[in-house]
Each structure stands twice: as C-alpha cells, then as structure tokens.
Amino acid sequence: MSVATSAPTECVDERYYDPWRETMPRADIEQFQQARLLELLPRAYKGAPLIRSTWEAAGLAPQDIRSLADFKARAPFIDKDHIRAWRDAHGDPMGGMLMASPDELVTISSTSGTTGEPTPIPHGMYTAVDQDLMRGYWHMGARPGDAIVFLMFTYRGGMFHAHGLSRIGLTAIPIAHDPAEIPRFVAASRQFRPTVLMMLSSPLIIGLEQYFEKTGIDPLDVFSSYKGVMFGGEPLSPRFAALVKSWGLELFEFTTLGDVSGAVQCRMHDGMHASEDLALVENLDDDGKPVPDGQIGEMVVTSLADDHAPMIRYRTEDLVRMDHSPCACGRTHARFWPIGRKGDQILVDGRSILPRDIQPLVEAEHETRSCLFQIIRPQRDLAALRLRVGYEPALLQGTADGLAARLSERLRSALNVPVQVELTPCDELLKLGPPHKIPRVTRQ
Amino acid sequence: MSAISHSAAEGGAYPARPAAVVGRYLITGQFHFLPASERDIDRAKQAVGRILDTYAFARGRHTLVISTLGDVVQMLPLKLAMVDRNLIVCTADASPYEFGRIRSMIGRFDIAAVFGVTAAVLDGLIASGTDPAALFKGKVVWARPDAYARLQNAADIELRRWIELGPALALECRCGDGAHIDSLEWQLDRADDGELLVSSRLDRALSFVRMATGIRATLTRDLCGCGHPGPRVRP
Numbered sequence: 001m002s003v004a005t006s007a008p009t010e011c012v013d014e015r016y017y018d019p020w021r022e023t024m025p026r027a028d029i030e031q032f033q034q035a036r037l038l039e040l041l042p043r044a045y046k047g048a049p050l051i052r053s054t055w056e057a058a059g060l061a062p063q064d065i066r067s068l069a070d071f072k073a074r075a076p077f078i079d080k081d082h083i084r085a086w087r088d089a090h091g092d093p094m095g096g097m098l099m100a101s102p103d104e105l106v107t108i109s110s111t112s113g114t115t116g117e118p119t120p121i122p123h124g125m126y127t128a129v130d131q132d133l134m135r136g137y138w139h140m141g142a143r144p145g146d147a148i149v150f151l152m153f154t155y156r157g158g159m160f161h162a163h164g165l166s167r168i169g170l171t172a173i174p175i176a177h178d179p180a181e182i183p184r185f186v187a188a189s190r191q192f193r194p195t196v197l198m199m200l201s202s203p204l205i206i207g208l209e210q211y212f213e214k215t216g217i218d219p220l221d222v223f224s225s226y227k228g229v230m231f232g233g234e235p236l237s238p239r240f241a242a243l244v245k246s247w248g249l250e251l252f253e254f255t256t257l258g259d260v261s262g263a264v265q266c267r268m269h270d271g272m273h274a275s276e277d278l279a280l281v282e283n284l285d286d287d288g289k290p291v292p293d294g295q296i297g298e299m300v301v302t303s304l305a306d307d308h309a310p311m312i313r314y315r316t317e318d319l320v321r322m323d324h325s326p327c328a329c330g331r332t333h334a335r336f337w338p339i340g341r342k343g344d345q346i347l348v349d350g351r352s353i354l355p356r357d358i359q360p361l362v363e364a365e366h367e368t369r370s371c372l373f374q375i376i377r378p379q380r381d382l383a384a385l386r387l388r389v390g391y392e393p394a395l396l397q398g399t400a401d402g403l404a405a406r407l408s409e410r411l412r413s414a415l416n417v418p419v420q421v422e423l424t425p426c427d428e429l430l431k432l433g434p435p436h437k438i439p440r441v442t443r444q
Numbered sequence: 445m446s447a448i449s450h451s452a453a454e455g456g457a458y459p460a461r462p463a464a465v466v467g468r469y470l471i472t473g474q475f476h477f478l479p480a481s482e483r484d485i486d487r488a489k490q491a492v493g494r495i496l497d498t499y500a501f502a503r504g505r506h507t508l509v510i511s512t513l514g515d516v517v518q519m520l521p522l523k524l525a526m527v528d529r530n531l532i533v534c535t536a537d538a539s540p541y542e543f544g545r546i547r548s549m550i551g552r553f554d555i556a557a558v559f560g561v562t563a564a565v566l567d568g569l570i571a572s573g574t575d576p577a578a579l580f581k582g583k584v585v586w587a588r589p590d591a592y593a594r595l596q597n598a599a600d601i602e603l604r605r606w607i608e609l610g611p612a613l614a615l616e617c618r619c620g621d622g623a624h625i626d627s628l629e630w631q632l633d634r635a636d637d638g639e640l641l642v643s644s645r646l647d648r649a650l651s652f653v654r655m656a657t658g659i660r661a662t663l664t665r666d667l668c669g670c671g672h673p674g675p676r677v678r679p
Binding site: 093102103105106107108109110113117118120122125147150151152153154155157158159160162163166171172173174175176177178181184187188191192431 | 462463464465466467468475477479482485503504506509511512513514516519520523524527530532533534535536537539541542544545548549552553
C-alpha cells in the first residue's frame with residue numbers, strides 16, 4: 001500500500017536508535033533531567049526508606065529542591081556502605097532502596113559479586129541498561145532482521161533483555177558467558193552470521209585465543225559478519241585489543257554507571273557515552289564539589305529511568321575523567337574515561353598504583369599473556385607491591401622461578417617500587433571469578 | 445532473516461518462521477540450536493502457566509530460576525508466566541560457581557519454588573559446605589534428571605521433575621505423578637525400544653517430526669489428579 005500526501009517527510013537520522021534523545025542540545029538535556037528529577041524525588045522519598053532517612057538526616061525534603069542546580073548543590077549522597085548498613089540493620093534485602101510496591105516488581109537480578117556477596121537489584125521487565133544497550137547495538141550497525149549474540153549471564157536479567165530485542169525485530173542468540181561455551185559461540189557465529197556481539201571479556205578472549213590455536217579455525221571467517229563487539233568487565237588490555245583487532249573485530253568498550261545504566265563507546269572510540277536522559281552523571285571530588293572536565297573525580301549517579309529502586313546521588317567509587325562537549329559521532333551526551341576503582345588504588349612506598357598500571361607489564365611476558373593477576377593488599381599502604389599472577393604452564397620456557405624473576409624485574413623497573421610475584425596457574429585464578437573477571441585486589 | 449529461518453534437520457520441514465530468540469535443545473547431551481518465534485514462546489508460556497497454577501503460589505512470592513542463557517527457550521516462557529502471576533523472579537546461573545548467589549537469594553528472600561536445579565549446582569553447593577537438602581528445605585524444587593536422582597531422598601523438599609525431551613519440556617505438577625507435556629504443541633510417540641519420539645504439531649520456527657529424544661520412558665495417558673488431560677512422562 002502506498003500513501004500519497006503533500007506533507008513533507010521528516011528526515012530522521014538513521015545513525016541513531018533514538019535520534020531525538022541522543023542528540024539533544026545540552027540545555028534540553030538539563031531541562032529533561034530537571035523535569036524527571038522533580039517528578040521522581042517525591043516518589044523516591046515516599047517509597048524508599050533509605051532515601052527518606054538520608055534526606056531527613058540532611059534536613060531536606062523533595063519540595064526543597066526546585067531545580068537541577070538545587071539538587072546538585074544540596075542533595076545528600078548515598079553509597080554502597082549505606083545500603084549494606086540499612087540491609088543489615090533493618091533486615092531489608094533491598095537495602096532500603098525499593099520504591100515500588102511488590103506488585104510492580106518483576107524480577108530481582110544481582111551484581112556480579114566479584115568482591116563480596118552479590119547485591120540484589122530489583123526492577124521491572126526492562127531496565128535503563130537495556131535502553132542504553134539498544135542505542136549501542138544500533139550505533140554498531142544492528143538493524144531489524146539482524147541477529148545478536150548475547151554472551152551474558154542470567155543473573156543480570158539477560159533473558160528479558162534478549163526477549164526485548166525481539167520486539168524491535170532483532171533475534172537474540174543468548175549463550176552463557178563461559179569459556180566452555182566457546183564452541184557454541186563459534187558455531188552460532190558461523191550459522192547465523194550475527195551483526196553484533198554483547199559481550200567479550202578478558203577470560204573469553206583468553207579462551208578464544210586458545211581455541212583458535214588448538215583448532216586451527218580461522219577467526220577472520222568466524223567473525224566476518226560482525227559490525228561491532230562490546231567488551232566489558234574490566235579495562236581492555238593493549239594485547240587483547242590488538243589480538244581481537246587481528247580477528248577482524250571492532251571492539252566497543254562497555255561499562256555501567258554504578259549499575260544504574262550502561263555506557264558504550266562509539267565508533268570514535270573517544271570515551272564512553274553516558275546516556276544522560278537515563279542517568280544524571282556527576283564528577284565530584286571527595287568533598288562533593290564538581291570536578292572540571294578533563295580532571296579525575298568520582299562518578300556520582302542518579303537514576304532517571306528507574307521506577308523501582310532508583311539510586312539518588314549514589315557514589316560509585318569509580319574514578320573517571322569526563323567531557324561534556326558533543327562527540328564527533330554527533331551525540332551530545334557526556335563522555336567519560338574510567339580510570340579505576342577508588343578501592344583498587346594502592347600506595348606502594350608512597351606511590352599510587354592502579355591495576356591498569358600493571359596490566360600491560362604482566363601481559364608482556366608470553367607465559368603470563370592472559371593478564372590474570374591480583375594485587376595482594378592486606379592494607380592500603382604497602383612497602384612492596386605483592387602480586388599473584390596467573391601463568392599458562394604449557395607455555396613455560398625455563399622454570400617458574402625464572403619467570404617470576406623476569407616479571408618482577410619488568411614490574412620493578414617500570415613502576416619503580418619493590419615487587420614480589422607469586423605465580424599460580426591461570427585455571428586456578430579463573431575459578432575466583434564470576435566468569436567475566438576476577439577480583440583484581442584481594443586481602444590475602 | 446534467512447540465516448535464522450530453519451528447516452528441520454532432524455525431521456520434516458514446515459515453512460520456517462522468523463525467530464525471536466535462538467536457544468538450544470539437547471539430544472543425549474549433544475547441543476543443537478533451537479530457534480523459537482514469539483508465538484512459540486507465548487504458547488509455551490501458557491503451557492507452563494497451567495503447571496504453575498496447580499500450586500496457586502500467592503502473588504508477590506519469590507521464586508528462584510537457575511539456568512544459563514542458552515536455556516532461553518525453556519526458561520523465558522516460565523519467567524513470563526510467573527510475571528503474569530505477580531511472582532517475583534530471582535535468577536542465578538546454573539553453574540557450580542554460583543553457590544554464593546543461590547545461597548544469598550534463598551537466604552534473603554522468601555523463595556517459594558526453585559526451578560532448573562542441576563547436578564553441577566548441587567556439586568557447587570556441597571563443595572562450598574552447603575547441604576542442598578537443608579538449603580531447599582520447605583520449597584518446591586523442579587530438578588533436572590541428574591539432580592532429581594540425588595535429591596530424591598531429601599526430606600522436606602517437594603521435589604518435582606524437570607525433563608527436556610529434545611525441544612519439548614515436560615514438568616510435573618503438584619500431583620508429582622509424571623511430567624506433563626503440552627499436548628497441543630507436541631506429539632509424543634514411543635519407539636519399540638521405549639525411546640520417546642517427539643513431533644511438533646503447530647507452526648514452530650523449527651519443526652520436528654518423530655525426532656528421537658534419546659530418553660526411554662513410559663507414557664501415561666490417564667487423567668492426572670490436577671485435572672489436566674494429555675500424556676505424562678515417567679522415566
């Protein structure tokens with residue numbers, strides 16, 4: 001059927017999934033945020049006991065906040081410790097964050113639990129992360145009729161996300177995020193020729209490298225249909241970036257905004273795009289004051305698209321640099337560059353070190369190319385950098401002691417601090433997972 | 445969408461439908477892709493909902509679904525059926541390393557039912573020092589065959605069978621007297637050696653004709669105590 005009309009056809013920019021939102025001018029973004037906040041705050045205050053208690057302790061009520069500027073100047077913070085303390089004190093598994101009534105609740109997913117007990121996350125069928133990912137898939141080239149391999153976990157709401165993709169004509173091929181599933185992932189890539197993959201992690205790249213070495217299968221053929229692949233879990237190491245590029249894949253790093261929403265790189269690969277209509281993102285110093293663009297601060301987030309358990313001024317402990325200028329890709333929302341977790345920062349002999357400083361040095365040795373390591377940190381200040389490093393016994397040339405000595409020397413000369421290296425087989429370290437990462441800092 | 449449109453490798457070929465998701469089915473442990481359309485998912489939701497309704501779990505109760513993402517064709521309809529009934533779905537991966545999450549979910553929430561327990565999950569719990577029988581006490585537990593055998597003697601668990609017959613799912617209802625198969629969707633036949641053969645009856649994204657499931661079992665066709673007609677599987 002054709003429809004004739006004299007009305008002009010509006011030109012929609014097909015580069016974006018949601019062009020109106022993704023390219024809003026800064027003033028519109030802030031107006032949107034203000035409207036959403038003023039609508040959300042009274043409901044959060046009324047429904048979520050931790051929010052109410054925190055605001056009461058600060059002597060504030062939602063009606064005291066009349067603008068975005070008011071909110072940024074006066075709203076109190078919460079952090080993971082507040083939520084845990086509320087949970088323990090009140091026997092409330094939701095940590096005082098549940099705003100919705102149980103009737104409105106659909107599912108409870110949870111954090112990965114890399115560093116402790118998983119934290120429950122109550123939500124509806126679809127989340128802000130789902131919305132953000134959809135923008136990322138579209139940007140990478142997925143269109144209705146395409147297939148997406150979804151290599152994830154069930155505990156993050158993965159099945160509902162997969163189902164949601166079908167509503168816009170994408171076919172999800174969900175597969176467990178587990179190196180043991182690599183043969184199925186490869187088979188799905190060959191059979192269904194997907195456009196997008198969500199997501200690779202360091203352990204999966206290690207597994208794929210070993211798989212291609214053992215089988216002789218050509219990764220260029222396996223991955224020939226992919227227009228983009230997300231990578232997440234932890235920072236991408238230089239060796240893994242080069243390795244995956246040699247397979248013909250373009251990686252787009254993915255992270256979360258303190259589990260409030262997602263953030264994905266664009267083809268410019270110049271920072272992670274925060275969707276500021278889904279979450280208000282601030283970069284603040286330890287005193288809660290704004291940090292200028294380009295300087296390092298802590299990411300603080302507020303949910304703008306969560307009707308179940310919205311985080312209000314949540315200190316994520318993620319250290320970032322931010323930039324609020326429009327990206328060359330045409331999107332207008334803020335970009336950020338993760339630096340590391342506040343809790344992962346250690347002081348050795350007075351010098352600050354983050355896991356990402358160690359990453360390229362560990363993977364430079366052939367036997368430790370998998371870049372699996374843990375910083376052993378009984379306390380924040382250390383006299384020497386103690387590392388537990390995973391190695392592949394099959395690749396060992398010479399003795400393990402020799403490898404440890406070589407690695408120690410490489411680290412010592414680059415970081416200029418005393419170093420102690422303890423080697424352990426990679427397979428043993430991977431058991432400490434969740435499947436997509438291992439704890440980078442441990443007490444013992 | 446031609447890549448996702450299948451003809452049935454194992455049996456007859458009906459015209460293919462576009463897939464909403466691609467999951468998996470297993471034949472004697474061997475993995476095969478299983479595309480499913482929205483209609484496939486929706487009909488499976490109705491079928492599993494009939495099993496849930498034999499329990500009449502109160503609205504607002506929590507459940508725990510233990511699975512991997514590859515189980516999407518089996519588990520998504522179950523989850524959607526529970527959403528329709530205002531049951532709150534907690535999730536954990538079917539992995540021996542998920543003992544912490546499973547313990548945490550059961551400890552924190554009033555879990556009425558657990559779905560999809562595997563032997564690997566039991567191994568993980570035991571290795572972490574948790575007695576599965578104590579953890580699942582007082583709950584309805586739908587266990588896959590390898591886990592069912594190990595939980596069979598546990599007191600205070602209402603144990604029910606979760607059986608996959610290739611692409612078809614069979615679940616026991618409250619009566620625990622054989623696992624119901626959706627007879628609108630699937631036809632079951634029994635080969636001379638007792639192996640069950642499965643055929644699809646409706647327009648699925650991937651259709652099946654007398655596909656050998658690798659499972660030997662008896663079929664009961666008498667009316668179940670729950671009132672639902674149709675065949676039930678007894679291993």
